[in-house]
Amino acid sequence: MKRIFSDYAYGEGPRDGCWWDETCDLPPQPVLGGDITCDVAIIGGGFTGLSAALHLAQSGASVALIEAKHIGWGASGRNGGFCCLGGGKASDAMLDRRFGKDGRLEWRRAERAAVELVGALIDMYGWDVDRHSRGETLLAHRPRDVAALEAEAEKVAENYGVTAELIASDQLRPLGMRGPFHGALTTPVGFGLNPRKYLRGLLDATLRARAQVFERSTVVAIDGPVVTTDQGRVRAERIILATNGYSSEDLPRWMAARYMPTQSTVMVTRPLTDDEIAAQGWHIDQMAYDTRNLLHYFRLMPDRRFLIGMRGGLRSSECAEVQARAAVVRDFQRMFPAWAHVDVTHCWSGFVCLTRDQMPFVGPVPGHPHLLAGFAFHGNGVAMGSFAGRTLADLAQGQTPALYPKAVQRPVARFPLGQFRRAIMPPVYAALGLRDRCG
């Protein structure tokens, strides 16, 4: 495989210390050995691949899902557990320019439908995923962002058809959101979950629906309808690529430079005591994020551990990982000083995935008649990855998805600089960081 970060990024180092691994077992699956035939082969065992497998198997297709490491090894087993709106970074103005107002609203409907899909799966199967939070709260990190929240409230109404609640700065403390913030906006869509428990639910249901799931099986080639792994082969009518930020430049060549893996780092504390929670004044169980471009996302979880995440390092190595982890702990202690003494028991990193178009791609891969792909959820793939998986399942069976936004159908453009495209990110981060600090 040909990837754009050092081997360290694709090994166990960044994953080491992931809290979710301790919260629930995922039963091991066999290695693919020998030749098999099925209707659909799926590459990648995260939310996208598993959701595709589940929806396909439920409608009677024979399915083989192939994962290089183990289920949830990629971003799906390492994220912050925000099941929320999002999936693209393109602004309303960009979407209007590219797809018209109808195209923008169609995409926004999909964002909401994605959250509803995850909620419906959890309810239908009765999965216990430690669900909490009524929607998501955006916190102004500087006074001038309060006006932006007001403008955002109007956009939320138009885009999602819900009323977002503006919260004045003097209300933050009584509501249990004391911190370095100047106002807030709560959008009543989304909830927090334990991503590994959600993966467990998806895996169990997928296996019960008679899909085959293989682990420790790396796909090394896709030739027409044949997927070759290190020890086996699958011949399938359709192949779904669900490798997101862990994709390879040559699997297939079409992927080269169309995705940008970008690191995000998360930390989790030990459970906080009632006194500690009272001392900081943050006791709401609402998932929250701040108005920075390089944002922090955080939530007090049902077991009273506090989770906070932010952008990770630009390089990947043991040393860069130590620095990225130190940076998130530093920001946590600065934002929540009453908890500065609290042990940070877990910290880890993983890849989110961006595109040049700032939108995901979900659909047939041009020039590859058997191949479909779904990737680049811009750090919001709990809901949108699940939704993309269901969309790909419909497409693989020749069905028209009930909601298939034009905004994700257009093949995304290549980044400049090809395999050296990571060089774009330092100046981008520097500019975004400067904007966050101004004012």
Ligand SMILES: Cc1cc2nc3c(=O)[nH]c(=O)nc-3n(C[C@H](O)[C@H](O)[C@H](O)COP(=O)(O)OP(=O)(O)OC[C@H]3O[C@@H](n4cnc5c(N)ncnc54)[C@H](O)[C@@H]3O)c2cc1C
């Ligand atoms: C630290 C962090 C925090 C995040 N927080 C949130 C959040 O709070 N909310 C949210 O919505 N999103 C969040 N995200 C993003 C979200 O986790 C992802 O968008 C989502 O998990 C993508 O799912 P996926 O199935 O498409 O890809 P992944 O889960 O990354 O799965 C891809 C899989 O493909 C496998 N693979 C790659 N190549 C091959 C091959 N050749 N053969 C076989 N298998 C292969 C990999 O091993 C990997 O397991 C976060 C991501 C990170 C890293």
